[in-house]
Amino acid sequence: MKLKENPVILAIESSCDDTSAAVFESGKMLSNLIATQAIHEQYGGVVPEVASRAHQEHILPVVDTALKKAGKKLNDIDCVAVTAGPGLMGSLLVGVTFAKSLALCLDVPLIDVHHMEAHVLAHFIDDPQPKFPFLNLTVSGGHTQIVLVKDFFDMKVVGTTIDDAAGEAFDKSGKILGLGYPAGPLIDKHAALGVAKFSFPEPQIANLDFSFSGLKTSILYFLKEQQLANKDFINENLDDICASVQSRIISILIKKLTRAVRQYKVDEIGISGGVSANSGLRKAIMETGEKLNLRVHIPKFEYCTDNAAMIAMAAYYKYKAGLFADQALVPFTRS
Amino acid sequence: MLKEWVFTLQGIDKIAKELLHSLPPDSKVFLSGEMGAGKTTLCKSVIKNLGIDDEISSPTYSIVNEYIIPLSKRKLRHMDLYRLKNIDEALDIGIEDYLYDASFCLIEWPDIIENLANEKTYFLNISSMSDNRRKLVFL
Numbered sequence: 335m336k337l338k339e340n341p342v343i344l345a346i347e348s349s350c351d352d353t354s355a356a357v358f359e360s361g362k363m364l365s366n367l368i369a370t371q372a373i374h375e376q377y378g379g380v381v382p383e384v385a386s387r388a389h390q391e392h393i394l395p396v397v398d399t400a401l402k403k404a405g406k407k408l409n410d411i412d413c414v415a416v417t418a419g420p421g422l423m424g425s426l427l428v429g430v431t432f433a434k435s436l437a438l439c440l441d442v443p444l445i446d447v448h449h450m451e452a453h454v455l456a457h458f459i460d461d462p463q464p465k466f467p468f469l470n471l472t473v474s475g476g477h478t479q480i481v482l483v484k485d486f487f488d489m490k491v492v493g494t495t496i497d498d499a500a501g502e503a504f505d506k507s508g509k510i511l512g513l514g515y516p517a518g519p520l521i522d523k524h525a526a527l528g529v530a531k532f533s534f535p536e537p538q539i540a541n542l543d544f545s546f547s548g549l550k551t552s553i554l555y556f557l558k559e560q561q562l563a564n565k566d567f568i569n570e571n572l573d574d575i576c577a578s579v580q581s582r583i584i585s586i587l588i589k590k591l592t593r594a595v596r597q598y599k600v601d602e603i604g605i606s607g608g609v610s611a612n613s614g615l616r617k618a619i620m621e622t623g624e625k626l627n628l629r630v631h632i633p634k635f636e637y638c639t640d641n642a643a644m645i646a647m648a649a650y651y652k653y654k655a656g657l658f659a660d661q662a663l664v665p666f667t668r669s
Numbered sequence: 670m671l672k673e674w675v676f677t678l679q680g681i682d683k684i685a686k687e688l689l690h691s692l693p694p695d696s697k698v699f700l701s702g703e704m705g706a707g708k709t710t711l712c713k714s715v716i717k718n719l720g721i722d723d724e725i726s727s728p729t730y731s732i733v734n735e736y737i738i739p740l741s742k743r744k745l746r747h748m749d750l751y752r753l754k755n756i757d758e759a760l761d762i763g764i765e766d767y768l769y770d771a772s773f774c775l776i777e778w779p780d781i782i783e784n785l786a787n788e789k790t791y792f793l794n795i796s797s798m799s800d801n802r803r804k805l806v807f808l
Contacts (some may be wrong), residue, residue, distance in 0.1 A: 350731070387761040424763050476730030497709060506729075510704055522789045530751055547709060547727070554705035554797070667735050668723075 335443065339651055341412035344436075345646035346397065346428030349421025349449045350476070355394040356642035357404035358650060363459055364404030366636060366643035369396050386424030393432050400642070411440055415649030418446035418659070419666035426665035445649040446659040449640075453487055453606045454481055455651065456637040456644035464602050464631045471591050472640075473615070474607035475501035475516070478544050478587070481558055482593045486651040492591055492598070493542025500583055501609045503546035509555055509581045511568055521576045521614050528573030530581035532556065542590050542597075548581060584618045591619075595626055604631035608639045673797065674805045678710070684805060685714035688793075694743060695771045699779035702795035707803050710749050711776045713794060715774055719745060719773075728777070744772035751778040756785070766795060 335496055340360040347354040353369040355613035369392035401407065416433035457463060464483075471494075473480045478500045480493035484577075498506070501518060508517020511526075533551050537545040557575075559569040568575065572605050597604060605619055611634055623630035626657045652658070676684050679779045692698065702708050720739045728734040728749040736745045746767055753759050759782050767774055768785055776782075786792075792808035 386763065420731070422762065423735075424761075487778070494724060495726055496724065499730060502727055502729050506704055551707070552704040552799075555801075608697070666734070667731075 336394075336497075336658070337653065341646060341650075342406060342410050343413045343414040343415055343445075343646050343649050343653065344397065344401070345447070345642040345649055346393070346429045347417045347432050347449070347452075347640060347642040348389045348393065348425050349417045350425060350640060352387045352640055353396050353429070353440065354640065354642035354645075355393075355397045355400035357400050357406055357587065357645045358643070358646035359404075359406075360443050363597050363643050363646065364401045364406070366646075367400040367403065368395050368640055368641060369389055370611040386422070386428055387396070388464045389425050389428040393428060397432075406556075408436075408440065409511070410441055411544040413434075413437075413649065413653055414440070415441050415445040415447055415652075417449050417452070417646055418663060421665070422666050423665060426667070429664060430665045434663060440659060443653070444663065445652045445657070446663050447652070449645075450479065450491075451487070452560075452625065452648040453477075454483055454489060454604075454635040455486065455642075455648040456606050457604050457631045458651075459471060459633060459643055459647050462629075464604055464629070466601050467598070467629070468602035468604060469591065469594050469598060469600050470604045470606060471587060471610075471619070473500045473608075473609035474588065475505065475518075475609075475665045476608060478546075478564045480542055480591060482594075482598055482600075483577060486565075487534060487654055487655070487657070488618050492594055494545065495544040496539065496545035497545050498589060500544070500546060501607075503549055503583050504580075504609065504612070504616065507583075508548050510550070510557065511575060511579075513570065518609065518612065521580055524573045524576035525580040525614055526577075528571075528575070528577035531574050531650045532571075532579040534578060534582045536582070542594050544586060544590060549579075550574060553579060580612070580614050584615050587595050587615065588618050588622055592622060592626065594659060595628065600628070601620045602629040602631065604633075606633055606638050610614065610638045640662045675802055676805070677800075677802050678707075681707075681714045682718060685711065685718045688715060689718060690793060692773075693786050693789070694741060694773055696791050697768050697774040697776065697787070697789045698791050698793055699776050699783070699786065700795065701808075702794045703777060703797075706795045707750075708777045708795055708798050710742065711805070712777065715775060716747060718744060723761075733767075738773065745772075746772050746774045748774060749777040750781055753781055756781050756805060759785075 504518035
């Protein structure tokens, strides 16, 4: 097989909620579409969030729209990339089967991408790119990891959550406060107006791992106790409670990240994943960078949530390294 | 079979062991309880007590986490339907397959699939009491 200097890569991501497709060429992300957008643009109407069947419905229009936006035709594609896992089996199967079929029809190579590695490689979509080795904090609704990144495909998870993910801690704390789900962005908004005057306990977890499940319970007990004295406690103190919850979640994250920086002696850090949109976390990580004299990297928000652009980016480096998948590729649900 | 337990976090492994003793190996456990009651913590203890060594994290986002029970090689599914809005979304992820196969299933926030309960289903509820104690009841 003759490899190209600047391959046109079509990437597909369907590991969890949203179907996404992206087209990449010559160091440029030409398009990055998620179903909710694409379907809305083409057909209007409401899009269900969680369902393999939804991926089945969305994948063609999403790929089609991504190609059109990139100004490319099916025959221009030099390589098809797809998320192989981890994720929900039914959802992954839709993307993987589609990608395999398309690669076979077009007679182009197929590349399998690890979703969590792609979250890290999202840093390479735009300049300035990080220099190896660096530490990445990947924080989303489903994941909380500190990753030591030595090279594009030499990564090691050095810390992970032993129960809830950070994004889940935001969402569920918000639910307890009556903010609806997902509540992460709302907590952020209220927190900006409040003062972190209530103290929630910090979990005592050895090494670089995280725990957020106890926080949820302590918030629950704290509120129950306060409401005995004042029925309107939540309403009257919502901003301050949100500020306190947010500040605790962030302090847990930053403490372990700081410890990891000292342990692995890196000069650069990054955050990615949906929770990196949280303004408090962004501020905290910038401050940590200044304090410890580190370069800090945060990808554009559209590359932080689950997206196919990061899959395309990871696939580009795999293409360069000649790391291709064969037609026997099957998805995996857990890393 | 015991119908009700009251315990603290320190005693949770003992409860998990008793539960495993009471339940057939292909049980589908519908575990209800409010936010923060300890559903995931109990599931983690059950999974650990089946000899599974993996990092056991919350399935809220992933919806289904699969493990293999070392001794029996049987599949264990730790599920959380919290993010699903209705029974159609549950059917769309293929939940019926899970409810009839030979796997051992622990299902948090099962209320949307109550109508799918079958002879393999066991209803459990966990609730928080004062002094950090928890109550677990077979419904």
